[in-house]
Amino acid sequence: MFDIQNIRSQFPILTQTVNGKPLVYLDNGATSQKPVSVIQSWEKYYSTINANVHRGIHTLSQLATEEMEVSRRKVQKFINAKHDFEVIFTKGTTEGINLIAYALTNLVKKDDEIIISYLEHHSNIVPWQMLCERTGAKLKVIPMDENGILQLDFLDKNLSERTKIVSLNQVSNALGVINPIEEIIAKTRANSNAMVVIDGAQSVPHFKIDVQKMDCDFFVFSGHKMYAPMGTGILYGKEEILRKIQPFHGGGEMIATCSFEETTYADLPFKFEAGTPNVGGNIALGAAIDFMETLGHEHIQTHENALLDYAQKKLLEIEGLKIYGEKANRTGVVSFNLEGIGIASDVGMILDKLGIAVRTGHHCTQPIMKFFNIAGTVRASFAVYNTFEEIDILAEGVKKAQRMLM
Structure with missing residues (x-):
């Protein structure tokens, strides 16, 4: 049974007053508030098993590693990815899109085309402009009408063998418009070999995601808009593409071997997870998924x-x-x-x-x-x-x- 008062009781911040009035928090598109279960999960990590992951043989490191990998598997189930190693931990949607745009640099050539939509957040505009500057590719934009509805006949006229990337949000952060992702992906598959990137930052808090059914090549979202801590996020990518593209960051954790002569990269997902991750936040992201699944x-x-x-x-x-x-x-x-x-x-x-x-x-x-x-x-x-x-x-x-x- 959906019990709104029970749900609200799990969010301590909602009980406070602001300027002498009970808080009415309606800025969830920017960030959601966090339930007690998520806060406690984060606190438990730092209170009981704080250690770096994947690198230590001691007990705390092993426990922290297992908890974070459990969270990765929760994300896999949450979005219905085929493999857990297709799930990459990031800082959020913006980092995920930048990672993809950088990693695809070698696959995009002069006069290739990248298609986005008029409804995009700057984080799904600027990285593609930067990719165009690096490669000489051209950016095209799906227009919208006065209701914020995308004019998809643009795709019929502009998708071609030159189209290398189609990237757009599933839900507009500014207007809340739900884009017809399935139709857009079907048109893309029928008329090009382009890779499809979906910004799910504003969709994952609101409805069920199935990346296999959607058939996108990449799907990115942030944890903090779906009741998880800030500084957490996910990049999903199809295995065959993730194995083909280059890493965004270099450093610890993402190497198989390293010498002054040559470095080889680690297997998925670690190839794209350089450096110490936000372990406590990533574990708490799993707790946020548990919260949503329970509801x-x-x-x-x-x-x-x-x-x-x-x-x-x-x-x-x-x-x-x-x-x-x-x-x-x-x-x-x-x-x-x-x-x-x-x-x-x-x-x-x-x-x-x-x-x-x-x-x-x-x-x-x-x-x-x-x-x-x-x-x-x-x-x-x-x-x-x-x-x-x-x-x-x-x-x-x-x-x-x-x-x-x-």
């Missing part, structure tokens, strides 16, 4: 979709409020502005005085803001612990901000 993906998705529908209904009752991407298939996010109020941060600051945490600005998606000819939006983003009562508080807060700023 059930269907329950999470049903609750969050109901929150989104209710939030859209309540906010659209406010005269002069515009929601961006209103008519698109969305999850987890409502991004809006008030007519006549040109600076979204003014609304955000008033909401903060009422204890309501939202995100304002361009959300690292300046091309989207340019498309709508705005500087930024107010973004409320939801997690499994949010309530309908909190949305009521948000709506009243927005009304108050409107009265104060008009």
